[in-house]
Every structure is written in structure tokens, then in C-alpha cells.
Amino acid sequence: MTRSDHPTAALDRTGEGSPLQAPPEPGLDTPAAAPRRRLTGGRLLHLYTWLIILWLMLPVFVMIVFGFNDTPGRYNQTWEGFTLKWYGQVFGIDALTEALIVSLVVAIVTMLVAGALGTGIGYALGRYRFRGTGTVNLVLFATISAPELVMGASLLTLFVSMGVGLGVVTITIAHIMFSISFVAVVVRSRVLTLDRSIEEAAADLGANAWTTFWRITFPLILPAVGSGMMLAFALSIDDFVVTNFTAGTTTTFPLWIWGATRVGLPPQVNVMGTLIFAVGVVIAVVSSVRSWRPGSPRRPKEQAPEGAQPGPAS
């Protein structure tokens, strides 16, 4: 499902010979007359695209800018002056810091558990043909496309019926639940493109099934597993709707923001948001730069060009 177009997934696909790679220039053989008209239309569209990008970034700019606002209290609404002090007081509000920690812990646990469970499903779906494939695919499809509201609400009814109370455990259970399918889909798409002949070669050279898996297959699917795990992390740390239903009095970072918005968002929230944003950007840039480095084994231009256009890999 195209939910794997969440930031990290899309960018990680860049390193895997996916369509986000720049294929050879399309306009090589076009007749000379057409380009001129294309160019003006192209310019307009270019401008339009940039406008859209700027529009998308606008609230982020506002958030970053107001992290530097020298406001006296909780009402971070009007610009009072520039200051860096909030960056020094980032952890000044205990409840907010606690919420951030809860978010991070839940996200990490989700990443690991959903990563493991989802990889199992993804690998099985991609590698084997068995009788449950249809049902599993249906459940994955349902989990990805079901409204978050309904998933969260139904989990609440489950926990209430079972009388188990709500808290960090129930939040984590919920996050793992909706992350499994995303990991599974990402891994499955990678496994489907695996070249079986390599595994056969390993078998021919005397490797047993375990060795083949660990030394050949696993390293090949590891980027997809990593990608899926990053996706699970990102989904978990940003989740609001499902968490709102399963949290009880526990707060996560998005829940704290939601609760505080009635009383006024303190600048610490802007600072934290800016820092998380910066970290995410750095990670994404670093990972794409790494896959573009000259020595990298999976350089896109060296893809076997036997007409095997790397299809939509997921």
C-alpha cells in the first residue's frame, strides 16, 4: 500500500533501485519542435511545484520560528522578540519531557517487535506460496486501509471488555498492531524481487538452509527490514488517534500537545518539534547520501538494463 510512502520509506526506497531513482533522461529522442511549448508549460508547473512545496513547509517554518520567540508565558501567539533561551530550557516542563520519553520508548519497542513480526509475515508472503496467502493479504490490506479511528475505538472496547486498564502497555500493543502490516508490505516487496539463483548457487556450493538464509538472504533483505523498522518508528512516534483511545491518563508527545493546546502551547513544544524535525532530516539526508556514494554496491546506473526496469518495487 502506498502508505509506505511515509517519509522514511520513500527515501529508503531510493537506495533499492526503485522508481524514485532518476531513470535515463526521457527526452533524448523527442522531436525538436515540441520542447519549446513544453518548456513554457514546464516553467509554470515548475513554479507551481515550488509553491506547493512552500505551502507544505509553511506551518513548519512557523513552528521553528516561534521556538525562538521571547514570550513571557504559555501564550506563544504573538512575536515578542528573538531569543535562544528556550533551547536551553527544552526539558523545563516535566510532564512534557515525560511524555516525550514515553513516546520514544513506545516507538523503539514498536520498531523492534513490529519489525520482527512483520518481517516474518513479509518474508513468508514473498518467498512461499501457501494456502493462507489470500487471507493474510486481506488482513494486511484491511489493517492498512481501516480508519485509525475505528482501530483505536475497537481496541478501547477490547481493553474495556477485558477489564485490563489502559496505559503504556496498551499503547504499545496498539502501535505494534498497526505497524506490522507496513513492515510486512515493505519486506514482502523486497523479497519478491530477490534473485533465487543466488540462493540456489549457495546451495550448490554446499550451504544448508540456515547458512543460506543468514549469509545470503538476510543481508539482502536487511535494508528492507531496516526500512520497515524506520517506518514503524515514524508511525508510532507520530500517532495520535489510536493512542488517544488506548492511553488512559498516560501521555505521549502528540497527546500532550493536544491536551495543552487548550491552555496554550509553551515554546518548549516548538523547540522539541524543531529538534525532532532536524534529526529526521539529517537521518534521511545521510541515508540517501550513503546510497549515492561512488563505492556503493547498489549504484542505480549499474542496474542490469536488460529491459528489466525495476518495477514499483513494493
Added chain:
Amino acid sequence: MPPSPRNLPDPMVRGLTRQRLGRRDALRLSGLSALGMALAACGVEGKGNPGASAPAADAVAKYWAGKTSTKKVDFACWPLYMDPKQPELKKFTAETGVKVNYQEVIQEMGPWFAKVQPQLSAGQSIGYDLMVITNGIQFKQFKDSGFLAPLDHSKLPTFAKNAAPAYKNEAFDPGNVYSVPWASGITGIAYDPKRITRPITKLADLWDPAFKGKVGMFSDTQELGNFGMMVLGLNPDKSTADDWRAAADKLKEQKSQRIIRNYYDQSYIDALGKGEVWITQAWSGDVFQKNVSDGTNFKFVIPEEGGTIWTDNFAIPSTAANPVDAIALMDFFYRTDIAASLAAYINYVTPVPSAQEQMKQDAAKLSGDDKASLEDIAESPLVFPAESDYAKLHYYRDFATAAEQQEYQRIFEPIVLG
């Protein structure tokens, strides 16, 4: 060419397009019957014990047996109920060494109950030892569900000494079995005199088309219902379902004529501050606190047709981890000086009458503006109402049965939600 999704045969597609009989059908049927059984098996256990007013005498002893001080309290309260510098809590910590973690996490009673109900029902801690809850539907739900700890009055000597007699025998908790008051307040109308130049005196002003799109009302159905009934001249205390329906129709006028901007919880005061609304249903103390903290000049009035009076109460959730320190904090707020200090900031009705004298004494020691404003508060009917002031004020409608309450909710809730 490596296998790609487009090339693999799709069992799912086949399944959808071809008839499959036999085993599949049998499985499906058994699945359905299993579903039927599963549906019936799910149930939600109620913790309720309605009709039980006072717990058995040994319930108090049983609850408090073996509980000792842990030197900390997690206190859940509403916004605008304490000076942000928390002088009273600091004093408490200085005198007793007990740390207080004060969180303004309650914005409206409905959501607060719904949020903590699953955890309390499962016997799980909600992370708070002390909370302030309003008398009304949810208070009753808390009480009837057994979620409130019975108070050990031997630990509340200051309350016994200083609280006004009226607060010791409230209808919603006679004998203060589960709660002692924090503050009492009045729901009236707040407005911005810069935008609304004529004096506001009546509930009907909230329906004035001249303020189209600039009126705010509470989203709490009890607050909303009361105003709807009072504007029609009905007495909420003894209202019937027909009265509620009439009130609901009147309230819907605000929506159909686009007079109302939105329904708010505690955040109405922000909306007023930002100019989103010019006139709104409001709680008495909020307006004065806003004026002091933001330098605004909003006005608060009790309408001619009447206003609502309610009491916010201290209560200890049954799963509290630190009840001994919590009850000590409760008692602390009944000291005259502490009560006076709190009331002077929050401008709500204090349950400690001796605070008035204390305030006058404190005012005498000040000078200039500070002195004048403290004297005003000491004389204010919004903080120290006289008997006659109570005549115009009504409580929330009390419900005898859960069915009655659900009917009330089902009449008023759709107004807020749609």
C-alpha cells in the same frame, strides 16, 4: 525477469471471481456461529453499586489501614485554579516535606471520567492521588462506581473546624463521605465591553442576533441544559423531560440562526481573549484571573433569569498510591491563611468563611492598588456570596436513575456535537 507482483497468480482474485463450495461454506457457517457466541460472550462488567450512600463503617478503616506517608502527591486539577507560582503548594512542601506534582489535566468532567474509568475499573492507578471534580453527573458516576476512597475524617481536623456548615451537608455527598469542597463557582456570562457597548444583563443576550457568530456556550451538557431551561423561565431543579426538550429547541436556535461560534470547555476564556467570541457562558473566577494576568477588561455578570452554582470537590481516587499525603494536602487548604491566599487569586467562592476576615487584615497591610483590589475581592459577592445571592442560583439537575440521565444526555449531546 524477476518475479514481480504483476506476474504472480493472485489467489485472492481467483477467490473473488469463482464459486467455491463445500469446505469453505462449512467453515464460514461455523465461523458465523462462533461469531454469534463471541458476541454474546463480550460484556462489560459494571462496578456500580447505586443506592449505596455511606459505605459500611469499617470501609473507612479498611481503606486507610496500613497506608503511610510517601512524601509525595500527584494532584490533578483544572486550569485557572491556582496561582502559577503555586505559593500554597510551596508552603505545604516547606512545612511537611511532601512534594506536590500539580497538573492541570482536567478541562471538562465528561472527558475526565471517560478517561480514567477504564483504569479505575481495572483497579489500576491513574497516576494521581488527588483530583478536583465537580458535583454533577460524573461525580455520581464516580461515587456509584466505587472509584472514590472514603475519607478518614480523623485526618481532616482543619476542615471540621473551618468549613462553613453548608458545605458539610451537600446533597451530592452528605456528611462528606467521599469529598470535601475545593471551591464553589457560578456560571454566568462574560463579555468584552470593547466590542459590546451595551450592558449585558440577561441570558437572552446570548441569543441576540446582533452578536451573530460571536457567542460561545459550554460543551458540558449540564451547563448548557441549565441555561437553556433558565432562559425559558423553567426551574432546572425540578425539570422534566419535556422541559429538557423545550430547552434543547431553544438552544438549537443559536445554531440555526448562526449566532453561536462554538461550544467550549475551559478554553472559552482563550477564545474570548483572542476575540473569537465576544460574549460567552463563563465561570466566575476565570474572567478576573484573565484580567489580572493579561491586562484585559472583560466583564462577568450573573444574569437576571438566574445562574448556575456548582461545587468543585477534592476527592481521592480509589487506586491512589499516596492517599495519606493527599488527605493531608486536602486538610491544609482549609487553613484560614491558605484559603484566603487561594481565593484572593482564583476569585472563586471559598468554603472557609474566616478567609474573608483574613483578607481584610491582609489588605490593611497593603497600600494603593493592591490594597484596593484585595478589599474588592473580600467584599465581592462572587467570592463571599450572601444568602440573598443564592436565591437566583440553581444547581445542576440531579438524576435519580441512570436511565433519566441518559435521556438528558441524549437530548442535549447532539446539540454540542452537531
Added chain:
Amino acid sequence: MSPVRRVLAPYFLILPGGLWLLLFFVVPMVTMLSLSLQEGDIVNGYAFTGHWQTYLDAITAYEEQLVRSLIYGALATIALIVIAFPVAYWIAFYGGRHKPTYLFLLLLPFFVSFVLRTISWRQILTDDGFVLGPLKDIGLLGSSFHVLGTPFAVIAGLVYNFLPFMVLPVYVALERIDPRVVEAARDLYADPATAFRKVILPLALPGVFAGVLMTFVPASSDYVNSAVLGSSSTTMIGQVIQAQYLTNSDYPTASALSFTLMAVLLIGVFAYARALGTEDVMKVAAR
């Protein structure tokens, strides 16, 4: 690997994850269905009685919100197609070497929590904030003009939050178009507009359909945008459901509404899939 192990291997791999999904996705749906047919109250508990009238009561009380949500969802989706298509088109055909960069820039804002972004929008659009305030001061707008609280604000919020979910599938579909096909059209004397209409657009449609699938469902069931940017006149069914669970503790009504919403959306999705042919749905799912 022995033949038996080979046959059982996939089942073992699927087991842990599948069990998790069964317990925490499928079973809760059953619980929710069950609760919707129960009677009682939160204090005394609920019991299963098969009381289906709850559905009727709930739907009659809130049908306006239900319809409104579907309309807002549809409007948002249409707006998304219109806004996203040119962007996807430009990046696919003119992006050249910088395609990944543009896609990265598009996705960049989503590193910030969406609650925070929506609240930032509220700050930008406040009645007297730094955008509307100056405009009102110079007289361009009336003093009681407001953006927040209008359906426009809510739909704009939905469009903003779901833009990448429409751009990316459309981009992927456009990117796959073999440029030689377009060239062939040109060779056959088609002008650019006709080439677009008859060649590019049909080939892009699967991407558009995938995007619709990805945006209509979450947009219709959203409640954050309406809660932050809207007012009581824009209430969506998501807010109603959330309020019934988390304000009123009215579990049967809430579950009935939740189930109804899911059924309506599911029927929509499957009708839609039927219209395209199931294979496209599975293609979308396989992506």
C-alpha cells in the same frame, strides 16, 4: 530443508505476527460489534442483549455529521487530485536528476507531528493573527471575517495533511510511463494536449485511483482537523464517535456509529474496487 519443514515454514513465520493481528485487530472488531448491541450504562456495566435499535437511534441523531464527513472527504479528495496531479506530473516528466530531491522536499514537513502542524495552521489562521490581522487593519477584510471554524478551513486542513498520499501514487504511475509511448503519439501527429488526454491520463489513472483509496477513507474519518480548525457547525462523524467514547462513556452508541462508519467506507471501497476490477485493488494492495 526437509519437505515437511518447507511446507510448514511459511506458517511458522506468519504465526507470531498473524496471532498479534488476530488478537488486536480482528477480535477488537468483534468486541466493538458486540458492544454496539449491548445495553446498560457505564456504572452498572453493559450486557449483551442484541439491542440493535441503538444503531437506528445513533444514525438518526447523527446522520447530518455522517453525511457531512463523507462530503468533506469527497471534496478533499477531489481537491487533492486537482492539486497533486500537476506536481506529480512535473516531477515525473521534468524532474530529471533531482526527482528524489523534490520528493524529499515534499515529504519533509511530515517529519513534524501532524498534530503540531495542524495547530500551527490554527496559529497562522487566527482571526487576528499575523496573517489575517494586518489584512484586516488595511481594510482588505472585514473585521468579523474568519477562516477558522469554516468548512473551508477543515477541508484545507485535510488537503494539506493528505497531499503526499496523493502525490506519490500518481507520481509512481506517471513515472512508469514509457516515454516512447508518448513519442509515438507525437509521431502520429498528436498535439501535446491530445497526447496528454489520450495517452498520459489513462496511464496515470491507476495511480489516481490508488491515491483516492489512500485519502478518502482517512479524510472522511478524520477528527483532528475539524476539532482544531473547525467549529460546531463543521463537526465530523469522527468527532462524534470520539466524543461518545471519550466524553460520554456511551459505549453502545459509540460502537454503533463506529461500525456504521466502517461499513459505509468498506462498501464504498469495495464498490470502487468492483468498478475498476479487483485486480487493480490487489495491485494497489500489493504496492
